[in-house]
Amino acid sequence: MIQDMNEGFKPIKNEPPTSFRGKIKFFGRMLLDLQILTIYNDIKKELPQFSGMILDVGCGQSPYRYLLKSGTEYKGIDVAEASSFNYENKDIIPFDGTNIPFDDNTFDGLICTEVLEHVYDHQALVNEIHRVCKRGAKGIITVPFSARYHYIPYDYFRYTPSALEKIFSDFSSVEITPRGTDILSICSKIIVLFARNLIPNSLTKIIFFPFWLLLLPVLGITVFTAHITRIFNLGTDHDPLGYTIKIVK
Secondary structure, X not given: OOOOOOOOOOOOOOOOOOOHHHHHHHHHHOOOOHHHHHHHHHHHHHHHHOOOEEEXXXXXXXXXXHHOOOOOEXXXXXXXXXXXXXXXXXXXXXXXXXXXXXXXXXXXXXXXXXXXXXXXXXXXXXXXXHHHEEEEEEEEEEEEOOOOOOOOOOOOOOOOHHHHHHHOOOOOEEEEEEEOOHHHHHHHHHHHHHHHHOOOOOHHHHHHHHHHHHOHHHHHHHHHHHHHHHHHOOOOOOOOOEEEEEEEO
């Protein structure tokens, strides 16, 4: 299937902070990108505790690899279609999106961030993750909940905790936590609305560009509200930005 070239506001590639410029881009982005911010906040708590052989499924540019402590052995896998969305990682081991090219009981840890929504047969992939993990292996997975249709046409699902419990039921321990609240989700939508319209890439956007400039104070208030909401966990977590799943085989 051919990528839909009409995806008007494509996701920005998530790259690791491996240089001074990369650090400014990585951490500066979190001021506005609430999805990435909440994912990072959960990931950074877990990855420094991982050891041994670590598998990153759908790794993209391996943005969180740097959080792993020295001595871990990292393997990142992704599909060939990733290159269609500007992902170019020379360390990627290619796979078909379902069958993980490693033996049973190989890995001590597992990373899989914002991937399952892009896998039509997600249960088959999760079964493969279970197969290649050692007994006692830990994993951290994130999925979006309040997110726009993206990486078209390879975007298939949004998951509830009820569904996630069933999908990961073969693991001995499954802990599912929401990332953010309904207020944070609303703020995220408003920020994306501004970002989409402040990039004048069509005649209509050029005409209305001054209007969006006048509304910039609204964007400032929204960003401020978002971070206050995140710090004090305001709102209900029944409509979050996404979910983080911590598993143990």
